[in-house]
Amino acid sequence: MKSILALAAARKERLAAHPFFAWMRDAEVPLGIKLDIAPIMANFVMNFRDMNLWFIRFEGAANAFEQVINGNTDEDETHSRLFIEDWRKLQLDEKLGWRASDALWWLFLAPETEPFRAYAFDFARMTVVDRGDPLLRFAHSEAGEACGNAFFSAVSPLAVELRRRTDVDYRYFGDYHLQREQGHVIASEGVFDRQQLDPQRREKGLVLANAMFDIFFGMHDCFNAYARNYVGRGVAPQRTRRPLPPMRPRPDAGPPQAQAIVGRHAEVQRVLESRKAGTARHPFYAWLQASGPLSPLRRLQRFIPMWVMDIMGYRDLNRYALRFKSPQQLDERAFNRWVQALETHSELFLNDWDALGMDAALGWRSSDTLEFLFLDSGTDLHRCNIAKFTKLALAHESTVLRFWLLEALEASGEAFFANTRELALAVERDTGQRLDYLADRHYLAHADGEIDPGRSYPFKSEPLSAEQARVAVAMVHTVFDAVDAQLSLSLDVAAQDRLGIDRTDPGSPSRAAVTSPA
Known part of the structure; x- marks a missing residue:
């Protein structure tokens, strides 16, 4: 395992030298706008909760290794709520001027966020490749923690200085979060670092750790591009609206061609x-x-979100x-x-x-x-x-x-x-x-x-x-x-109109919570 930890230390040092951090340290860039890089982080930060809940976490931890991994996910899944808290404190709703449709475009269709949509599946794939081996899961989790520490070690001092000037505490970007991003899987010392890996597992662990660092280097490339192209220029991304596709009749599918269903496929088809x-x-x-x-309009509006x-x-x-x-x-x-x-x-x-x-019916900000x-x-x-x-x-x-x-x-x-x-x-x-x-x-x-x-x-x-x-x-x-x-x-x-479609005054925020039925 020492080879994995050594790799993490070396690649963390390289990540800390990324050009994005040079922009963050640049005295010519006003301190007050540096945290406005939050929108380019949204896909990763908000999906990270799900990665911890449903991919990294072990269901029913069977040993000390799995318990440590699970404890780390308990902490990490809370960070997305802090991110939204800071989003509002930074007044990004007002700066971006986005309505719900703009946020949907940004999260799911914007070219700038396309890499993050791919990265989410790259993260998920690691938890399939590691086959539930906690030592291998530690290898890529430890790499992710090192990357997080590199980011917050650079950004937290800026948030702390901004708090000193404005008396606003930015808990996601500031020292509150940094204290929880120590660069290692929480409580892993003395549990994982003493483990001996056979050559095959060590090689696989190194591959997974390197893959995690590659993802974070790619994300920081995106952070850097957003910082310079949008934040530095004082402009917000705007949704690209393509014209509706030309209307044409439904294609003629021709006479029905029933595919032959042979062998065991018939059993699956019956189910x-x-x-x-x-x-x-x-x-x-x-x-x-x-x-x-x-x-009909109200019926669709009430459930489609x-x-x-x-x-x-x-x-x-x-x-x-x-x-x-x-x-x-x-x-x-x-x-x-x-x-x-x-x-x-x-x-x-x-x-x-x-x-x-839907934007008017819901009245949601970004x-x-x-x-x-x-x-x-x-x-x-x-x-x-x-x-x-x-x-x-x-x-x-x-x-x-x-x-x-x-x-x-x-x-x-x-x-x-x-x-x-x-x-x-x-x-x-x-x-x-x-x-x-x-x-x-x-x-x-x-x-x-x-x-x-x-x-x-x-x-x-x-x-x-x-x-x-x-x-x-x-x-x-x-x-x-x-x-x-x-x-x-x-x-x-x-x-029950739990989204408040029939009660929302268009243009006013509505934050109706939806609770799963018992």
Whole structure:
């Protein structure tokens, strides 16, 4: 383990010499704007809570090593709340002028934050590669702690000086946080540092630690670019609005071509059809279609914020977890063609958000949006489920298993779109606005215009072992259990108007908390 610690010390020293810190130390840059780099950190900081909750932490720690790792995650998962606290103290809501839609664009579609979306999956992949070995998990966790200490050792003195001048305590950027970022996994001394690693584990630990440092070097490149291109110039990033895709009729899919379902695939298909039928009967859909005083617009507005993480995050699940990085075989290329089409849907959803008037209906500022998406007890359910899907995708590189995971994910949405389509069409007739995502016109975003590119490959005729069939069935249940729970939450949120859609005065902040139903 000493070789891992030596590597961490050496690479931490190199990170401390990054050009970003030269900008932070530059006396020509006013102290009062240096912490305004927070927006470029938002993806990483807010997702870091989830990494600790659902990836790094061991479920039911079995030994002292796992207990130490878990104790460190208990501390680290609290930091995102401090970040939002400082965001507000820095008056970034006012400086950025962002509404909820701008924050969604920044988090999920902006070019500047694209590297961070990839890094989130790189983090997750490490906890799959280490196979739950606490000594290997320590190797990359220790590297991450060293990186955090390098950052806060440089930034904390600036926050402390700013506090002296303004009497405002910045707990995330200041010494409060630095005291909790000592550069090592908490309470690890004497537990991990004395461990002997065999050559194979040592090599794997070094690879994981180096990969963690590579991520942080990349992030600091992004920090530096944002500091110089935006903060230093006194400008805020602005959402790029692309025109709506040209409207065209739904492509003719031709005569139905039932794919041959052979061997054990038939067993998985039966489970899929059974779960799909059960989900289609969920009472949430009855609420959506019920007659009554609520307009179609209000029915959509009341629940759609709950699905932001699923819909916007689905792009990244496809791009960074499901897609094959270097497809070699025909089945891998066909699968990639499918997921590449699915990546395009999130921009349609953001257009729908605008058409539904969600910014005015919610009245959220940028910090309210961050708080809802990443810290609300209701959205915890959605993000936890995304973590489950991510683990399944990263853990199984077999094309046929990734196919069944994606097949289940897509099938779980069929009833959703069948029900939102009717409401969306009614809103379009009433308002003249287009709702391409909720009206299920996803093909408009596909480069080739097809409804389901890549679905023609006969995945269900590929060999499927008994163990793979077992895994595929478990995947189907995981997906539909998740969706059923999310629909129950949506019913509670929508029926009770827990987001305050009918009570919010447009333009005023609303921070309605959503609590998962018992």
